[in-house]
Amino acid sequence: MSMDRLIENIVKTQNPSVVGLDPKLEYVPEFIKEKKFKKYDRTLKAAAKAILEFNKCIIDEIHDICPAIKPQAAYYEMYGYEGVKTLYKTIQYAKEKGMFVMTDGKRNDIGATMEAYAAAHLGLTDVGGEKIEAFGADALTVNGYLGSDGINPLLEQCKLYDKGIFVLVKTSNKSSGELQDLKIGDKTVYATMGDMCEKWGSEVMGKYGYSGVGAVVGATYPEQLAEMRAALPHTFFLVPGYGAQGGGA
Amino acid sequence: MSMDRLIENIVKTQNPSVVGLDPKLEYVPEFIKEKKFKKYDRTLKAAAKAILEFNKCIIDEIHDICPAIKPQAAYYEMYGYEGVKTLYKTIQYAKEKGMFVMTDGKRNDIGATMEAYAAAHLGLTDVGGEKIEAFGADALTVNGYLGSDGINPLLEQCKLYDKGIFVLVKTSNKSSGELQDLKIGDKTVYATMGDMCEKWGSEVMGKYGYSGVGAVVGATYPEQLAEMRAALPHTFFLVPGYGAQGGGA
Numbered sequence: 472m473s474m475d476r477l478i479e480n481i482v483k484t485q486n487p488s489v490v491g492l493d494p495k496l497e498y499v500p501e502f503i504k505e506k507k508f509k510k511y512d513r514t515l516k517a518a519a520k521a522i523l524e525f526n527k528c529i530i531d532e533i534h535d536i537c538p539a540i541k542p543q544a545a546y547y548e549m550y551g552y553e554g555v556k557t558l559y560k561t562i563q564y565a566k567e568k569g570m571f572v573m574t575d576g577k578r579n580d581i582g583a584t585m586e587a588y589a590a591a592h593l594g595l596t597d598v599g600g601e602k603i604e605a606f607g608a609d610a611l612t613v614n615g616y617l618g619s620d621g622i623n624p625l626l627e628q629c630k631l632y633d634k635g636i637f638v639l640v641k642t643s644n645k646s647s648g649e650l651q652d653l654k655i656g657d658k659t660v661y662a663t664m665g666d667m668c669e670k671w672g673s674e675v676m677g678k679y680g681y682s683g684v685g686a687v688v689g690a691t692y693p694e695q696l697a698e699m700r701a702a703l704p705h706t707f708f709l710v711p712g713y714g715a716q717g718g719g720a
Numbered sequence: 721m722s723m724d725r726l727i728e729n730i731v732k733t734q735n736p737s738v739v740g741l742d743p744k745l746e747y748v749p750e751f752i753k754e755k756k757f758k759k760y761d762r763t764l765k766a767a768a769k770a771i772l773e774f775n776k777c778i779i780d781e782i783h784d785i786c787p788a789i790k791p792q793a794a795y796y797e798m799y800g801y802e803g804v805k806t807l808y809k810t811i812q813y814a815k816e817k818g819m820f821v822m823t824d825g826k827r828n829d830i831g832a833t834m835e836a837y838a839a840a841h842l843g844l845t846d847v848g849g850e851k852i853e854a855f856g857a858d859a860l861t862v863n864g865y866l867g868s869d870g871i872n873p874l875l876e877q878c879k880l881y882d883k884g885i886f887v888l889v890k891t892s893n894k895s896s897g898e899l900q901d902l903k904i905g906d907k908t909v910y911a912t913m914g915d916m917c918e919k920w921g922s923e924v925m926g927k928y929g930y931s932g933v934g935a936v937v938g939a940t941y942p943e944q945l946a947e948m949r950a951a952l953p954h955t956f957f958l959v960p961g962y963g964a965q966g967g968g969a
Contacts, residue, residue, distance in 0.1 A: 493833065496847060504848065513850040544838035545829055549845045551854035552808050556801035577828050580794055581893040584742065587794035596798045598745060599753065601762040605800035614828055616865045616888060618895035639865060644830040646867035650912065653904040657906055660909065663899065 472677030473609050474685065474707050477571045480538030489573065489709070490533055492561060493543040498551075519553035526561045534568035537585035541709075544576040562608055571674040572608045573709070577639060579614035585621050589628035593636075610635035612687060612709070615664055622671050626683075629675050630671025635683040635707075636673075640664045640699060643712030665699050668706045681707040690718025722858050723934065723956050726820045729787030738822065738958070739782055741810060742792040743771040743801075762918070768802035770916035772889070775810045783817035792960075793825040798912030810855055821857045826888060828863035834870050838877035842885075858885035861936060871920050875932075878924050880962055884932040884956075887920075889913045889948060892938025892961030914948050917955045930956040939967025 481487050496504065496518045504521045511517035530540065541607075547558035562572050578588045592611045595602040615622060615638045625636050641651055641661040651661040659664075665686060672682025682705045688696050691712040700708065712718040728734050745753065745767045753770045760766035779789065789810075796807035828838045841860045844851040864871060864887045874885050874947050890910040891901055900910040907915075915937060921931025931954045937945050940961040951955065961967040 493836075495836070496834075508848055513848040515845065515847060515852055517853060518845075518847045543829075543833055544834075545827070545833045545840060548840035549836045550847075551840075551845070551852075552805035554840075554854070555804040559801050577863075578740055578794070579826050579828070580792075581891065583744075584792055584794045587744070587792075587798045589798075589804075591794060591797035593795055596764065596767075596800070598764060598767045598799075599757055599762040603800075605798055605803070607765060614826075614863050614865050616863050616899060617891050617893060618898035618900070620893040620895040642830065642866050644866060644869040646869040649867035649916070650865060650909070651867070653909075653912065655902040655904060655909075660899070660902075660904075663902065667898070706727055 472502070472675065472683050473629065473633050474681045474683055475677040475679055476609065477539060477635070477707070478679050478681065480569075480571050484536055484538045488537060489539040489541045489554055490537050491541045491543060491575070492526055492529065493546045494526060495546060496521065499525045515551040516553045519550045519557040522550070522554070523557040523560055526557070527564055530565050530568055530570065534570050537570070539571035539573060540565050541573045541575050544574060553713070562606055566607065570642055571610070573610040573612065573637065574606065574608040575612045577612050577614050579617055579621050579622040581617055582624065585624040589625045593625070593634040594628040594632050607620060610637060610685070612637045612639065614639050615667060619671070624676050629683045635685060637687050637709045638664065638668050639684040640668065640686040641688045641692055641695045643691045643716055643718065647689065661695065662699070662702065665703050665706070669703050672705055676705065679707055685709055687711065691716055693718070721924065721932050722878065723930045723932055724883050724926040724928055725858065726884070727786060727928050727930065729818075729820050731788045733785055735786055737786060738788040738790045739778070739786050739788045740792060740824070741773060741775055741778065741903050742795045744795060745770065748774045753810070764800040765802045767799045768806040771803070772806040772809055775806070776813055779814050779817055779819065783814070783819050785895070786819070788820035788822060789814050790822045793823060808855055811855055815856065820859070821887050822859040822861065822886065823855065823857040824861045826861050826863045828866055828870050830866055830869040830872065836875040838874045842874070842883040843877040843881050859886060859934070861886045861888065863888050864916060868920070875920060876922050878932045884934060886915050886934040886936050886958045887913065889917065889935040890937045890941055890944045892940040892965055892967065896938065910944065911951065912946070912953050914955070921954055925954065930954055934958055936960065940965055942967070
């Protein structure tokens with residue numbers, strides 16, 4: 472199982488943190504940017520090439536001390552298809568270096584469309600009989616608002632290609648409570664989503680007791696994090712919000 | 721306002737339907753596919769080029785009788801960055817032909833990351849002072865599970881660049897009720913999301929009484945559709961599920 476590989480990487484590096492690669496062009500060192508601007512002018516292609524070079528530098532430095540990277544799809548899409556090409560190349564480079572890659576895309580849809588997202592980010596795409604990897608991440612973040620119809624197609628791909636997903640449960644942002652904290656009977660929306668993760672995960676259990684269905688639970692809400700940790704014993708947690716957003720250990 | 725332009729297109733064509741462009745390669749006519757396979761082999765590039773040619777044929781045929789297209793991002797992403805290039809070129813082609821383009825991406829995130837999605841799909845991206853359109857759709861479907869932190873960054877871009885969003889409220893799929901129909905006090909989750917649409921929309925009102933914040937409400941649940949139509953007077957509806965999924969007029 473995909474989550475087993477993540478756990479093994481964590482044990483090997485003795486480090487439970489994932490490095491987010493959310494590369495706005497302004498974070499890229501000047502000398503890299505200037506080189507690309509000179510070659511490609513101030514274009515999306517120049518930006519995408521600069522970001523790729525920067526990402527590779529980061530991966531070179533961290534690949535033996537960090538278990539995983541989490542590229543945020545939005546920051547690649549904002550540089551158009553050239554940016555999306557950089558996402559692909561970043562994923563491939565990190566995997567070559569032995570890192571676990573979780574694409575933070577928060578994708579969500581239903582049926583055949585969710586199958587397309589699953590093929591895109593985790594599985595293989597059929598082109599006239601050839602099976603080709605479009606992006607090839609190890610895991611993908613997803614939004615479960617649409618219910619099982621949005622998650623089941625992913626579970627198929629997880630089984631087939633040894634991949635994982637992380638479902639948004641309690642997000643780290645200030646307004647996450649507007650919907651997620653509301654009560655459905657005695658249970659909050661986020662706890663209801665958490666239960667669904669355990670249910671979905673039971674189909675794709677790994678050898679260390681965690682399933683292929685993880686949950687996103689923000690460090691900015693430590694009480695809810697503790698509550699979910701106790702309630703979801705087979706669900707691996709991705710915990711954003713530590714540090715700059717205000718969450719602690 | 722973006723929704724005003726959509727309404728004007730609907731009046732001009734006397735047609736309230738949007739054409740979904742969800743182009744799996746198997747839908748593309750053989751003669752187009754064979755031509756591209758011959759030139760580019762069985763690659764993601766061949767698939768992406770075939771889909772683009774097919775999309776252009778469709779747009780040529782419909783642009784004066786249909787007001788809008790809705791490309792589904794998943795079907796482009798499954799062909800990798802080459803597919804995403806086809807998404808860009810499809811959007812640009814349809815806009816040149818006067819069509820309104822809503823990218824069905826169901827994007828969702830918070831703060832700066834949601835700003836990146838907004839720049840990517842609706843606004844402009846800054847590259848060393850140059851402002852460049854990455855995808856340039858007129859509207860984007862989004863998922864509001866994360867609350868206002870996920871929607872506010874979009875509203876800024878909607879105001880600035882005259883764009884719109886459609887928020888998932890009650891989706892057309894069978895399991896949409898697993899979360900969306902649950903009751904928070906007297907109100908369902910979907911009705912709560914609908915209320916948020918009216919609230920968010922009040923910041924971006926158009927001249928025909930509809931705001932820049934639309935809602936996705938499936939035709940497969942006619943009772944809930946009628947309920948939402950009455951409850952959300954300023955919210956334009958995108959209604960999937962008509963036809964193959966079982967919904968009627």
